[in-house]
Amino acid sequence: MPTNPTTVPRSTAGLRWPVEPAMGGWYTAAERTAVEFALDDAADWRMGWKSAPYTQRFEDAFSAHTGADHAVAFNSGGTALEMDLHFLGLEPGDEVISCAINFVGPHIAVIGQGGHLVLAEPDPITLNLDPADTERVITSRTRAIVVTHWNGAVADLRPFLDLADRHPHPVHGPPVVIVDAARACGGRTPLGAVVGAEGWATVFSFESKKLMTTLGQGGMVTTNDSALADRLRWLRTYGGREHWGTNQMMTKAQAAVGLVQLSRLDEMNHARIRRAHQRTRQLADVEELTLPPTFNGRMHLYYRHNLLVPVAWAGEGRDQFMNTLADRYGVGSIISDPPTYLGHRLIRDHIGAHRCPRAERLTARLLCPCLHPRMSEADETAICDAIRQATVHTARTHCTSH
Structure with a gap:
């Protein structure tokens, strides 16, 4: 069983956008x-x-x-x-x-x-x-x-x-x-x-x-x-x-x-939802990616915007996709979250032999590219373009290597 799974790209020194925002909302x-x-x-x-x-x-x-x-x-x-x-x-x-x-x-x-x-x-x-x-x-x-x-x-x-x-x-x-x-x-x-x-x-x-x-x-x-x-x-x-x-x-x-x-929470959440829905629309025709479900009425606040790569890319291909985003385009992403027993010894020892194979299969395909409501339109366009290009690159190189 794999332990201590990687949750971020192998190199983060050259990122233009971090693996995740350091602050979710913003102050005024x-x-x-x-x-x-x-x-x-x-x-x-x-x-x-x-x-x-x-x-x-x-x-x-x-x-x-x-x-x-x-x-x-x-x-x-x-x-x-x-x-x-x-x-x-x-x-x-x-x-x-x-x-x-x-x-x-x-x-x-x-x-x-x-x-x-x-x-x-x-x-x-x-x-x-x-x-x-x-x-x-x-x-x-x-x-x-x-x-x-x-x-x-x-x-x-x-x-x-x-x-x-x-x-x-x-x-x-x-x-x-x-x-x-x-x-x-x-x-x-x-x-x-x-x-x-x-x-x-x-x-x-x-x-x-x-x-x-x-x-x-x-x-x-x-x-x-x-x-x-x-x-x-x-x-x-x-x-x-x-x-x-x-x-x-x-x-x-x-x-x-x-x-x-608290008085500004709805304002910040609505801005986040708009940004997430915009990203979903921009990536809707990228056939290789499964996008997060779109729920209206604040039923999804998109703390992170989740992507799932194809089953054939699970694990190695997903990691390659994340590394390509980081190395070629400066886009950070994070795997949020692998099954906790894979990365934490106390939890692994506590549950013993019990495993959740569906959770492992899904998170082997999961990544969450950086998203924040205060990203500029230019930032968001660049990130979506990078996701598209990295998808093409991964599809070509991963299929070739396999």
């Missing part, structure tokens, strides 16, 4: 003003960097935006997910299902909180968690299903909620559905609701590359479960006076910037 004068205001406020020794009033305003605005009853801010999306799992009190043998195609963070969180990670296959179109394969692996020991809105494509949660109801744990009842919306903040569900109100808990990340960011890090949990919301507030502040906890607070400046970013 309003964010700078918010930081300056927080700095001025903190200069008063009576106030300092006490963040509670700022955090509360950000949480209130975020819960109103999503329609969830509660929003609880954290210093990162990763710690927020860990605390959701901590609330469950996972015991040896308790299972948590997640898609094999994922960022490593959710899988490490499950292992770190004492759960047994069970990986399931992706849907072949969206690469989100496949409900049918989830049903195949669910058991009476399942405590949670983690559904990731992978690369901005919003998953339909209804099949997972129904599945949980049909397979209750003998002690704890139906498994909870935890939603990983790190790459889908501001998206909409198939029913038209804003991401964040469905499921037991939804986790958001405001890390630098995400669709909105709070000075490079930050996270949020939305939930309609009052008991979970109360416990999360204890957990992030040393447990109050009675419980275990730690320090996972968002800072005053982060919350101040978060309020501004």
Whole structure:
């Protein structure tokens, strides 16, 4: 089995466009003003960097935006997910299902909180968690299903909620559905609701590359479960006076910037969607490439614009395509994301012999060329031309060599 798969071109020194943007959205004068205001406020020794009033305003605005009853801010999306799992009190043998195609963070969180990670296959179109394969692996020991809105494509949660109801744990009842919306903040569900109100808990990340960011890090949990919301507030502040906890607070400046970013989130997402749809249209006649599905109504936010090369190019041919893009045209791309067990020893050791062959086959064909809403029209045209030329070059050289 291959391990530690390459996820970027072999050479990145000469790239005109990076393998991925270092910042997903962008800042304006309003964010700078918010930081300056927080700095001025903190200069008063009576106030300092006490963040509670700022955090509360950000949480209130975020819960109103999503329609969830509660929003609880954290210093990162990763710690927020860990605390959701901590609330469950996972015991040896308790299972948590997640898609094999994922960022490593959710899988490490499950292992770190004492759960047994069970990986399931992706849907072949969206690469989100496949409900049918989830049903195949669910058991009476399942405590949670983690559904990731992978690369901005919003998953339909209804099949997972129904599945949980049909397979209750003998002690704890139906498994909870935890939603990983790190790459889908501001998206909409198939029913038209804003991401964040469905499921037991939804986790958001405001890390630098995400669709909105709070000075490079930050996270949020939305939930309609009052008991979970109360416990999360204890957990992030040393447990109050009675419980275990730690320090996972968002800072005053982060919350101040978060309020501004949230007010501009739809604007930034719409710009990203327009750019992604433009790229899809420009590449529509490149027969060798499978383009990402086009969903309207903010059901796909295109955190990344995924391409699949032909089955015959899987692995070696895909790598050649990425290297050609980089070496000849200066276009960076990234494989986002291979099955986590291929690149992370802890996860590989944890799951043992279990594998997800469909996930491996799909990601052997996957690459995501750099995309950002603020690319110029000239940049976008050059990147699409490079993808076309690299496709022709790979088709010719790969077929010749094989």
